[in-house]
Amino acid sequence: MAYHVNLYLLIFLPAVVLCYSLAPQRIRRIILLLANAAFYLSVSRHLIVFILGTAVFTYYTGLKIEAAGEIPKRKKNWLLLAIIALLAVLALLKYTNFALANLNRLAQFFTGNEPFTIRKILVPLGISFYTLEALGYLLDVYWKRLPAEKNFWKLLLFLSFFPTVMEGPICRYGDVGDPLWECRRATAEEVEMGVLRILWGLFKKMLVADRLNTIVATVYGNPDQYTGYVTAGIAIFYTIQLYMEFSGAMDMVIGSALLFGVKLPENFRQPFFAKSASEFWRRWHISLGVWFKNYIFYPVTLSDLAKKWNKTARKKYGKHIAKVGTSMLALFPVWMCNGLWHGPQWNYIFYGVYYFVLLSLEVILEPAKKSFDGAKIFQKWPVLLGILQTAKTWVIIFAGELFFRADGLGQGFRMFFNIFKPYIQDPNKTSIWRHLGIARSDWAVIALGILVVGAADCIIEWQQRTGKTLRLSGPNWRYAYVFVLFGAVIVLGAYGAGYLAVDLIYAGF
Amino acid sequence: MKKLRIIGLFAGMAAIVLILNMLIDPVALSRAKRVNNRNRNYAGILATEENMDVLIFGDSESYTSVSPLQLWQEHGIPAYNGGVQGQCLAETWSEMSTVLKQQHPKVILMETCMLFRYHGIEKDSQMVLAEHLYEALPGLRYHSFWKSIFYTDQDKKKENDWQKGFHLVSGIGGLEDANREEDTKKEAKMAKLNRWYLDRLIALCKENDIQLVLYSAPSPRNYTPARLDFLDMLVQEKGLDYINMNAIEEEIGLDWSVDSYDGGDHLNLSGAQKVTTYIGDKLAQEYQLPDRSSEEEYRQWNQDAEEYAKRVKKARKKWKKNKKAAGTIGEGVNP
Structure with missing residues (x-):
């Protein structure tokens, strides 16, 4: 469900905005989280586990980085683990076939054979965008620009916000996390x-x-x-x-x-x-x-x-x-x-x-x-x-x-x-x-x-x-x-x- | 105040849609021949003043297999082919339910290839939504009608409605082996959405006292044995009339080496003429459709048929040339 199609513009978005505007503030967060899940499921179906996994992992490692406090080595190790894991998932899903195809070309040149079979890999919606957002958040926590988020749902809301999950912009948690969680009603001007x-x-x-x-x-x-x-x-x-x-x-x-x-x-x-x-x-x-x-x-x-x-x-x-x-x-x-x-x-x-x-x-x-x-x-x-x-x-x-x-x-x-x-x-x-x-x-x-x-x-x-x-x-x-x-x-x-x-x-x- | 401003904004937008709809719809229908693309046949039916006894719906298999003006020439049956490329049942529903408000056909022929068409829940939902919008606001369907301002002389030549929705193609793309084989890409099942639309279409025809006849145009590329078996079961289940032309190719006299323009997917003029003759005979005999060729109201149809005959003559000549060089895919005559 892309942002320019009738299903989004005439049904999904108006329905979510209407429910959001009529609901009390606490419920609005739930509405947004459900809307994010519905939007994601409509495009990527079961691949939703990747964005959920990223959110859980980012939340956990963020807390660990903060908890490492003044022990620089431990702090750095947690950060490195987070970066390597997030990038590894991205690389595995997005670049495996590219790497195998190039290895096949090389092998073809030298041996005349293509040793690797290339299979279609389904890539979760917005993985390039939400991975950078998650990395940005973790680096900000590491550099103490931000405190680690204690509320998992708030971080999940930020990473999966349906208007940004497909094409960005790549937001910073420090800029968008709070206003998003605040869930206030839009003004008439907005x-x-x-x-x-x-x-x-x-x-x-x-x-x-x-x-x-x-x-x-x-x-x-x-x-x-x-x-x-x-x-x-x-x-x-x-x-x-x-x-x-x-x-x-x-x-x-x-x-x-x-x-x-x-x-x-x-x-x-x-x-x-x-x-x-x-x-x-x-x-x-x-x-x-x-x-x-x-x-x-x-x-x-x-x-x-x-x-x-x-x-x-x-x-x-x-x-x-x-x-x-x-x-x-x-x-x-x-x-x-x-x-x-x-x-x-x-x-x-x-x-x-x-x-x-x-x-x-x-x-x-x-x-x-x-x-x-x-x-x-x-x-x-x-x-x-x-x-x-x-x-x-x-x-x-x-x-x-x-x-x-x-x-x-x-x-x-x-x-x-x-x-x-x-x-x-x-x-x-x-x-x-x-x-x-x-x-x-x-x-x-x-x-x-x-x-x-x-x-x-x-x-x-x-x-x-x-x-x-x-x-x-x-x-x-x-x-x-x-x-x-x-x-x-x-x-x-x-x-x-x-x-x-x-x-x-x-x-x- | 805040609420009023927001209500005002959306009310203004709603007013714009309604005004545009009111402006575009009548203008487009009064110049239906200038309506382009896949709305052309749809607008063509709506703009036809005379009542038609037969309407044909379907995808490209329909408009390349049955020629309304040949039905007129041979049996005096006024008909229109409303088929469009890649038509889906949601479109058929929208088209049929709208045209039946002013047309009262005795028979509706529906080509079956589109029963298997399914693009996934998301794409099909978008299409269903669009069709419902077009039904409510038909002007939106012709929203690009303003393009006719930029008409060239060549475009004007295409305005003549001599084909009544039929696509006349003289090319030959022979099929070497017409044996039907199973093709796993051609799924032999109907999506739930399509079943739902088919039931609605059957009910609509019953409501309007119209005989709905399903037909499968000859097409070895599309009709695998599994699909044909599925259709046999479906028409039995629904109690529908059905003409499977794939099973009677010899009776019709089809020759796959010269009767298709794209290797057994669609029929060319020669193939369509054979199919139309068979269907025309069946319509006249089994559904007792009257010959209206001498009725005053249909005088224009005779003129259209004359123009059609000229075009067919030219196209036959081309087809004969192509036959000599059989195996090459020729150019279509019709836009």
Whole structure:
């Protein structure tokens, strides 16, 4: 039961919200826990034991870490046990087949045989998300940022909260645990905002993403038939599809949580305004970036090895080299984990390495960049610099997503090199864009959707940069937005006859 | 105040749905030929003013096996094929219960392949919910009707309703071995949801004094021996009329090397013509359906039949060409 399907939007969510709102506070917790179980069972059936097991194990080890108190070795041992066990379950379910397939390839190369039989392994819903949440909680307890939770049900409610369990955002227990357990009724404003966010998400997904999915799937289904500007165009369209789809799903998630009076962290912040790859990742899938920053980047940067390197390198090679070395030391595990987290495919690992190289280059070239940015022409026309930086970042993003969507690294490279071959238009056909599975009318809706979402992102970005606000908020405006979005989704949405329902992309991770 | 604001929000949304429904539904039905995709046949039936004696429902096996205008040419039986690709019984229920409010057929032919269709409880529940919504708010079914603003000349050519829901395909994809073998992927059982819908459909036909006839179009790919045995038991249990065309392929004169366009899954024009002739004879003789070809009310049907005959002639020529190069899958004539 994904967040965009009728069963969720018209039956499940309204029923849970209604029961929750009418019930007294103590009962509301039970209602939420039951709703979480029902939601999970509807997708993963018996695999619910994995999330229950994770909750029990996290609860128990959290208490043990705290109880170890001032005995660092015992404390560390409990933490290591927890990390190894949680990651082992994740690896076993998600990466076993990937490892076996690669071992088979190696064996095939050397011996001509494939020794391992690959069997389908069912992966529990949201395992990549709730495992990171559980690890984050345990590390926070270890670092004494949080006391260990004494109430198992509270921790279970946090780990299994149905709006976040499928696609995130990856929340911190310290931020969301208490408001969730508080179980207060949503205010009228929260209900209005919740409905608005859900409709905004549906608008992005059903008007733009699901339509773009058709053309993207057509080209990725026959990658060698398309070259030049068509392949380059598809990389752009896929990036837009992924943004509309994932940020749209996040809008639905955040909107759903608001109906229970819970404010979740934002996962996107106008990513296409980024002026560098590192800034892009501070605006795109923010909760994943923050998790890696808090639990991998900073700990590695502050590790003894990094400190030692920093001290020695500063003396021997200077400040810049020391910084480059420390950054690369911390960035490497972050981006390897980022790539692997997305799934057991080489193109995801490549995607991680791609950003590791780019972010390392950003650090290496920092002095050169400073002098480039300080050029006279850019001082005279700073807008020009902004445009150049944004354009560069877009190229980086589009190229990365081209590999991200590919069915394996080989296809990614083939498509990448296809961009540099000219596309020869069939003289008997009109524009190629009309032969990719969607009608002219669908293109018109895609253009409209991109314009509306683009304009909204521009306004939000302008407001955040200047601190000013347009007089376009308040209850009456909210009503207007809700009604317009609702009408647009009903009339222009890609649902029903002629459209295929498209599953949420990140639910697969 | 808080409650009022929330009630106002949802009341406003409900009003929007109702207004859109009121606007879209009549406009779409008044231009039914411009309704696209799987709603086309559904809107086509609703937009037909003349009463039809036979309505056909089912999935792709139905609209590739029985041609309404051939029934008209041979027996003067006005009919419409309401089948759509991958139709499920929830859709059949929704379609049938709506069209029976204005159509009064004597016989409903229901192709049986869809009885075995089941996508799992979650997907099917979503579909059932959608169909109930469409029943209550039919305008939502045609929500993308605005697309006809972008019609091209080519699209306009497709508007003609000469096929009455039938899909005319001239390609040949011969089947080398037409022996039916068991296929574990083709389950020979009906989901509980489908049984429930079948019972509702049977009751609906009884209520409207309509003869419900189940038929299995010839299709070695879909009808395994186990499925055919299951259907025999089912029709006995329910006391339904049933035409199993898989058991009488020789009598019909089917030749699997030239009568299918996709290796024994669906029939092409040649196969459909043979099946339609057989079904037409049966309808005229056993169900005493009258010949209405000379009735003034049905004058348009004769014109449609003329257009249909032209198309069939062209398609037969293509089919003959394909026959010479048998084994290749040709292009369909119909959209």
